[in-house]
Amino acid sequence: MKHEIYIVGMGPGREEDMTQEALTVLDSCDVIVGYTVYLNLLGERFLGKTFLSTPMRQEVERCRMCYEEAKKGKRVALICSGDAGIYGMASLMYEMSAEYPSCELTVVPGITAASSGAAVLGAPLNHDFCVISLSDLLTPWEQIKARLRAAVLGDFAIALYNPSSRKRADYLQRACDILLDAGAKGTRACGYVENIGRDGETAHTCTLQELREIQVNMFTTVFIGNSQSVIMGDKLVTKRGYQIGAGARARAKERG
Amino acid sequence: MKHEIYIVGMGPGREEDMTQEALTVLDSCDVIVGYTVYLNLLGERFLGKTFLSTPMRQEVERCRMCYEEAKKGKRVALICSGDAGIYGMASLMYEMSAEYPSCELTVVPGITAASSGAAVLGAPLNHDFCVISLSDLLTPWEQIKARLRAAVLGDFAIALYNPSSRKRADYLQRACDILLDAGAKGTRACGYVENIGRDGETAHTCTLQELREIQVNMFTTVFIGNSQSVIMGDKLVTKRGYQIGAGARARAKERG
Incomplete structure (x- = not known):
């Protein structure tokens, strides 16, 4: 047995x-x-x-x-x-x-937090995306840096896990600097969610430049949009590429 | 209201x-x-x-x-x-x-299929990973290609959605060729799951070179390991980096 x-x-x-x-x-x-x-x-x-x-x-x-x-x-x-x-x-x-x-x-x-956090924030991962942990306990920082740079190169939306801890207070700032250095604009639409699905759940949107200045804790999941992501009200949305007007135009045409 | x-x-x-x-x-x-x-x-x-x-x-x-x-x-x-x-x-x-x-x-x-398919295959996404759709209905193929190349560059594990359809029979083969061209070895550990959580669910492991020759359908999710992923029996496993022996050695040391 x-x-x-x-x-x-x-x-x-x-x-x-x-x-x-x-x-x-x-x-x-x-x-x-x-x-x-x-x-x-x-x-x-x-x-x-x-x-x-x-x-x-x-x-x-x-x-x-x-x-x-x-x-x-x-x-x-x-x-x-x-x-x-x-x-x-x-x-x-x-x-x-x-x-x-x-x-x-x-x-x-x-x-996973990429899904549950994204649901709170709107739809930040609604197109191709990467999930990257900023914890260097088991992964060399150089490898994490290479992944952050590759994520910008591929224009992926990104979910960052373990963005901070007591010993790694500045890791999110360092990650933002790597993304900026790799070509992501400071105006890139971003967001973060604290305590997903638990007491004290909060969500915030911001730009990449603003994210750089934010002190997050270990119960935070960070979302970085791709170059086309937008902030709509309090939501972060990564479009999939549907043409909203197309259907209406087709219907109008059918009607003559 | x-x-x-x-x-x-x-x-x-x-x-x-x-x-x-x-x-x-x-x-x-x-x-x-x-x-x-x-x-x-x-x-x-x-x-x-x-x-x-x-x-x-x-x-x-x-x-x-x-x-x-x-x-x-x-x-x-x-x-x-x-x-x-x-x-x-x-x-x-x-x-x-x-x-x-x-x-x-x-x-x-x-x-999402990345999670449910990974569970069937073992643990292919147990470290940093990308999710990429091969459907070019809403995304230019050049963008998909850039993302595949970036995924290799960052040594991400990869989950591929929409790897094929009637009109796109050779897209998985094309994707494999892009990954190989970007530096992924033909021996890279891969796998795929058909009909996840439905009748006829099947999982297979293979190398990247073998994956290139496989005809998948639209109900398939494909997993490509990172450079360190391994096939263990019928499972695809991407290690996180724990030292399995370390705890045992520490305990032995404590015991003297």
Whole structure:
């Protein structure tokens, strides 16, 4: 018999932002493993489950905990905020899977911050886009810089994850400078969303030049439009290219 | 009173892949507008709702239909497959919103094919990535080409939407050639998923050189790893950079 482990994306945090499938899977599990902050977001529905955690940065140990619990015969879910496969634990679980041939992994996707933040801000990612993390814990800064420059070169809309932390207070400013240096105009339409789907959710639009001066925190997702994006009222919109008048003109022509 | 319109991402198609919020919003609406294929995916739960549609390519008319129904006092949902704000109708609705000042838009995010397809394939987007559509209906091919080249330059993992259609049978091959020409190796780890979350869901891994020879259809999402991605069994995995041995070594050291 295979030991089943589910790697579950919980979306921004509220139960109603999870998919039905994610809820059903969590309901079916004996043990839910996750970073404490995310476990604490799970409500009454999950009373009676065994909750297991490891401190921040102990991701390898957290994954190993899942495998060890599964080997005991428990049905295990590993929860990740947002999507399990976008800066989540899915890849690390697969990397470790060779050590645990009796275990079978299933990834259950969730709403990542690019989607949930974009929904709050309007439609900033409604055309080709990049997702880039500014955290250099696991990625050399030179690689992040190369990706920011490439994003401008390809004229992608951009979602920036992990734009700041206590130790990286100026990273968003540095990222903006790289984008500007790569040719993005200071008037480029941008926005950011704090505490997506949680208490204190707020959204703001601004220009790239203004974004450079803003102090964001680790619960912020930043959106940078492509060269054609516009701010409409309090929304950031990246057009897909539909001709709004075309249909009306065609109808008028048909009518003669 | 504001007339409420919800632009709802339904995910890959099954009711269980929708978020609780999306289901609750659809439950609360009188009228559900969408492309017929997506309306047909909605089950018994929505019997009794008024379903309205326009043919393919009549997206402007479909959006206008939402506004007109809302102005009649109906509570309206516009459904999009995947996420409402990723190649969905959110941006077009905002673009038209100035004509309908009495209407208020809310975007309800859904699981986009990048997330749902990645979950089936393993963890191909577990580090910085780009999402690029190969459809040149609304985007000049030269722009698509520039984005593909930039994606290689930044060493992003890539999710390709709309990789093929009857009229664009060779577009995936052309895209692969652009990636190869931009410096991606023929051995680059890739994969593709057909009919995500629907009957006939299948996933395959292959190299970039092999991908070039594969005929995909319009219900396929293609994943191209970054230079470090690997194929593990039948899964495509893009590592995030955790040192799997590090924790074990630290523990061994603690134990002396």
